[in-house]
Amino acid sequence: MPFIVDVTALRKSYAGGFEALKGVDLQIEEGEILALLGPNGAGKTTLISTICGITTATSGTVKVGGHDTVTDFRAARAMIGLVPQEINLEPFERVQNTVKFSRGLFGKPANPALIEKILRQLSLWDKRDSQIRELSGGMKRRVLIAKALSHEPRVLFLDEPTAGVDVELRRDMWEIVADLKRDGVTIILTTHYIEEAEAIADRVGVIAQGEILLIEDKEKLMARMGKKELEVQLSEPLREIPSSLVSDVLRLKKDGSALIYSYDTRGERTGITKLLADVAAAGLILRDVETRQSSLEDIFVGLVHEGDAP
Numbered sequence: 579m580p581f582i583v584d585v586t587a588l589r590k591s592y593a594g595g596f597e598a599l600k601g602v603d604l605q606i607e608e609g610e611i612l613a614l615l616g617p618n619g620a621g622k623t624t625l626i627s628t629i630c631g632i633t634t635a636t637s638g639t640v641k642v643g644g645h646d647t648v649t650d651f652r653a654a655r656a657m658i659g660l661v662p663q664e665i666n667l668e669p670f671e672r673v674q675n676t677v678k679f680s681r682g683l684f685g686k687p688a689n690p691a692l693i694e695k696i697l698r699q700l701s702l703w704d705k706r707d708s709q710i711r712e713l714s715g716g717m718k719r720r721v722l723i724a725k726a727l728s729h730e731p732r733v734l735f736l737d738e739p740t741a742g743v744d745v746e747l748r749r750d751m752w753e754i755v756a757d758l759k760r761d762g763v764t765i766i767l768t769t770h771y772i773e774e775a776e777a778i779a780d781r782v783g784v785i786a787q788g789e790i791l792l793i794e795d796k797e798k799l800m801a802r803m804g805k806k807e808l809e810v811q812l813s814e815p816l817r818e819i820p821s822s823l824v825s826d827v828l829r830l831k832k833d834g835s836a837l838i839y840s841y842d843t844r845g846e847r848t849g850i851t852k853l854l855a856d857v858a859a860a861g862l863i864l865r866d867v868e869t870r871q872s873s874l875e876d877i878f879v880g881l882v883h884e885g886d887a888p
């Protein structure tokens with residue numbers, strides 16, 4: 579099946595010569611949720627804006643639903659819904675009218691039943707006659723999503739949908755995204771919140787300094803790069819690791835209360851039995867042991883940090 583979004587060798591230099599995208603390739607399958615993670619200034623918004631045809635690429639091609647976003651702009655744009663980072667709504671307009679108007683801009687005939695469905699899905703139906711200025715920040719974000727969905731796009735871009743919203747609303751947003759996926763909408767979102775990618779994405783892309791450093795199925799990524807740690811809590815804190823135990827995979831917790839042992843979950847042997855025997859032989863008394871899996875956050879920080887290296 580052809581990709582619903584197909585980006586090839588995309589470059590963008592802004593006036594002044596700053597290269598915000600340095601040859602990005604990105605293929606997205608219909609119906610998936612892709613989370614793009616990256617530090618400030620990585621190029622996430624530039625990438626989304628270029629795919630949506632709001633920013634002009636310096637070179638490279640973008641196809642959405644098989645339509646080139648330059649030579650076949652209208653057909654490509656009709657397939658795309660974009661929820662921008664900034665709230666750019668008309669304060670005196672009413673919710674329902676704003677959403678209807680957005681649909682009209684795409685030359686689509688009025689469809690009150692669809693607008694009602696969208697407003698209900700986003701819990702905005704009760705607010706349909708409110709003026710935008712009367713809404714809370716979270717409600718305004720929902721209106722942005724409703725506008726973006728009004729022309730029935732197949733691909734929805736959400737640029738930091740939950741930046742600055744409270745925990746409850748963030749969870750509501752995640753449910754909204756899951757609902758849209760069930761309706762078959764492909765979703766690409768940018769985020770600074772790793773737990774957001776962990777919670778909702780099928781695939782995760784990491785972008786830094788205008789390049790995609792990695793793009794992979796979330797579960798596989800976590801299994802492949804995941805390391806485990808064993809924390810051996812001691813009954814008496816230590817000042818330093820006893821010489822018989824010194825190794826590159828063992829470190830002392832800052833307060834000296836525990837030894838932290840890293841091991842690879844894929845290895846045939848974890849080395850834990852030997853470690854515990856060595857700990858006992860060194861005369862240390864254990865209080866407790868705990869294991870933990872490294873998170874997407876550890877993976878992300880490691881990658882972006884590597885990207886900074888000269």
Ligand SMILES: Nc1ncnc2c1ncn2[C@@H]1O[C@H](COP(=O)(O)OP(=O)(O)OP(=O)(O)O)[C@@H](O)[C@H]1O
Pocket residue numbers: 592593596598616617618619620621622623624625
């Ligand atoms: N119109 C512009 N003119 C010149 N430089 C720009 C312009 N827009 C963005 N940039 C630069 O391009 C780089 C990428 O910006 P972009 O907004 O795409 O990053 P981002 O990953 O979305 O960041 P954030 O997470 O902070 O939103 C930044 O260094 C930014 O300063």
